[in-house]
Amino acid sequence: MEPPNDKTELRDFPWILVRLRCHFCQRKGDARLAVLSWHYGAGATLAQIVAIFMSRCPWDPHNPARKPQKYGRKCGAYCPDIGRTSPPDLPPSMTGLTLIEGGKDDQLPSEQPGEPNRRRIGGD
Numbered sequence: 001m002e003p004p005n006d007k008t009e010l011r012d013f014p015w016i017l018v019r020l021r022c023h024f025c026q027r028k029g030d031a032r033l034a035v036l037s038w039h040y041g042a043g044a045t046l047a048q049i050v051a052i053f054m055s056r057c058p059w060d061p062h063n064p065a066r067k068p069q070k071y072g073r074k075c076g077a078y079c080p081d082i083g084r085t086s087p088p089d090l091p092p093s094m095t096g097l098t099l100i101e102g103g104k105d106d107q108l109p110s111e112q113p114g115e116p117n118r119r120r121i122g123g124d
């Protein structure tokens with residue numbers, strides 16, 4: 001299968017969810033393909049959808065209300081599924097939290113002090 005790219009039209013997008021993320025703001029969107037097609041047309045490209053998502057970002061570089069700032073941040077909106085050949089593996093409700101393992105070392109219980117266990121062999 002051809003992985004989707006930014007010129008892929010919604011009608012050719014292979015999965016039911018179009019995920020949108022931004023590198024800077026914490027915004028994220030999981031848009032249903034059917035809803036996007038209904039709003040923007042099946043011929044809208046992923047680049048257009050990302051641009052629409054970007055236009056709601058506080059760092060949208062195309063926002064005319066913002067004065068250009070030489071060192072200002074620009075929105076880092078992107079679609080993480082561009083270039084992917086397999087479907088996103090988890091439904092969106094399960095990707096909200098990321099479990100980070102190994103944050104805390106497992107503490108081993110300290111060794112019991114005292115006599116080492118002795119076992120009598122043979123008995124009295």
Ligand SMILES: [Zn+2]
Pocket residue numbers: 022023024025054057058059060074075076077
């Ligand atoms: Zn953004």
